[in-house]
Amino acid sequence: MQQIIDRFISYVTIDTESDSSSETTPSTVKQWDLAHKLVEELKTIGLQDVTIDDKAYIMATLPSNVEQEVPTIGFISHFDTTPDFTGANVKPQIIPNYDGKDIVLNADQNIILSPTYFKDLLQYKGQTLITTDGTTLLGADDKAGITEIVTAMEFLINNPDIKHGKIRVGFTPDEEIGRGAHHFDVEKFGCDWAYTMDGSQIGELEYENFNAAGAKITFKGKSVHPGYAKGKMINSMLIVNDFINELPKGETPQETKGYQGFFHVHHLTGSIEETVLELIIRDHNKKKFEKRKELIAKISQKFNKKFAKQFGEDIVIAEVKDQYYNMKEKVVPVKHIVDIAEKAMKELGIKPVIKPIRGGTDGCQLSYKGLPCPNIFAGGHNFHGKYEYVPVESMQKAVEVIVRIAELTAKGDFIKKEVKSKIK
Template sequence: MEAVVERFLKYIKCDTKSDEETGVTPSTPGQMEFAKKLAEELKNIGMSNVSLDENGYVMAEVPSNTDKNVPVIGFIAHMDTAPDMSGKNVNPKIVENYDGNDIVLNKDQNIVLKVKDFPEIKECVGKTIITTDGTTLLGADDKAGVAEIITAVDYLIKNPSIEHGTVKIAFTPDEEIGCGADHFDVEKFNADFAYTIDGGSVGELECENFNAAGAVVSIKGRNVHPGSAKDKMINSMLIANEFIFMLPDTETPSHTEGYEGFYHITSLKGDVEETKIHYIIRDFDKQKFEERKYIMSAIVQSLNKKYGEDTVSVEIKDQYYNMKEKIQPVKHIVDTAFRAMEECEVVPKVVPIRGGTDGARLSYMGLPTPNLFTGGYNFHGRYEFIPTFAMEKAVDVILKIIELYTKA
């Protein structure tokens, strides 16, 4: 399965960082360039019905080669990388036979992947690891998923004696900015169910995720000369600070785990006259999710009473919901993935997604879509890494799922 590693190393050279400010799909031209390359590759390996639409969605299929009544299974990954850090000029480091010690990513800038900070790397002792050079993210989220899916279907095509039903694949833009399913044509995809290959470490199997919303808090101030500002100046940055500290200080990503929700401030920009704060709101429980949105609105009302009406406003938009409700009626798709992992000597780890995938929204669009591991760690930052054996196992699991449904 060396092909999956070769593909991955090729794909991460494409800069596909998404951008929530552009308002178009795909949000950046690099994603469309990558989509064109993938569509061409899918044609070259012999896939059928390869398509690329104006929004950058790539779809293709491997037709059934059996007379059995086998469900149509989809596999989906996203092409964009997170806007949190640059994905341009990715220069991966390949660490063979990892010895369990700290890894120097960038000697000149003294950037080190430390075992004490990321103890999970100890699970990779003796394995080959691909890391960043400390100046960019790696892009395993989700180019590892793309490479794993293509490698699996390529294997099916090259081995026609393997019996299988129709297999659909799709690659989407802008998942990292919450728009990956915006223009996904479920009817055209025409699968009975699907799996996103977008999870983390080996064995992750996820069928529930956060309910998610984004919030933009806008604060208006009034600027006058500081020498004569008494009872006249309204400093929007100070009100922003007040807003931040009115939220529970322990309900942030760095204080929560498991099924605990949070408020996460993602950016703060402003001056005396105007400040904007961007938040994401997350919770697994729908009622608690609604309560979080209410609390944020109540803080706005409180500050307006103090500083005057229309001083503070908030715009809250729901992004996606917990897929659990849509997965439960077709739980066999989770059970089959669980069994596939076991048969591939992978220990299944059924965990909630402390985030979201395209599958969350697709499940509410009529395509039940749990999430499977890619094998990567520390997504969205300079300390991202992925062991090569994990990518190979992901390919094995994809093929095993297809096999199990053919034999059922």
């Protein structure tokens, strides 16, 4: 496991935070630092056709070592980290043989990773954990996935007796800001299907995700001296407050789970004259998703009608843009690709945790670009913050899952059954 630890730490100590306000790809220059390192590492371990394009998309090939024709599969992860929390100067801490008690991340700032609050920790008693020092995120999302893919490919190269078909590897920038698949060349990648290694706890296997949209809503106001404001001032900040109160109560991230959708207000800036509200809209059900977007329009119209005479024009301008859709529609017709991953886990003694993703991955967009792409666990917990951690044993198991999927695909049993069932 030391190889996994060393490789993972070499990745997370490179700052790759993305930036949604940037119009370039990758969105930050510093993402190139890890991208170039990965290219050299892929060449060093012996992969072929290692390429990186002008937008930092990396691809590589592990040639087939079987004579029969089998599907070409891919494994994909992203190397950027979220802008929600700093990823600069990450100082990982290694906790061997975790004893199930509180972990002091930062004594000076009294930052504690406690199983009392984060109950999932107790699953990993006796294992080796990698945590933050309490001042940054860790970056297991998704450098754990990259670690696992590279390690699995190196293992297959060093063990040619393990039979597999052609495998393609892909690493992307800017996934955390929703752009990871935007410039991904599916045709160049050339796979029948792929898997993103971008899930959380051990056993996760996901082929459903939210339909997603983002909304930027601008509220106009009129600033007048407060001593003479009667009937004249329009405070845009107060209108925003009323607008938020029009949204369904209890339909926020902190109050929903499973297949329940939500509205999530994540940024608010403004003054009397103008306030901008940013929120995201999420729902697994396509009809409910459309109704959520319609509700934003209806509330906007309500306020515009209310202030039409006083303001003279629309006081609320709502821009709603779709971000990605539920991959289930594209994966279910080729469900055997999920079955292969499930079988791989079971054969390795891992209990599959098949559930909807309350979020998205590159695989969501890739599935709609013609590359069906379920999501497999990478092992980390508490992503996007200072309490993030990853059990090393979970990363090791993820490596084994990749290898086993490659073996099962080369045997072709699932594919043959799928074709036969369709003929019937």
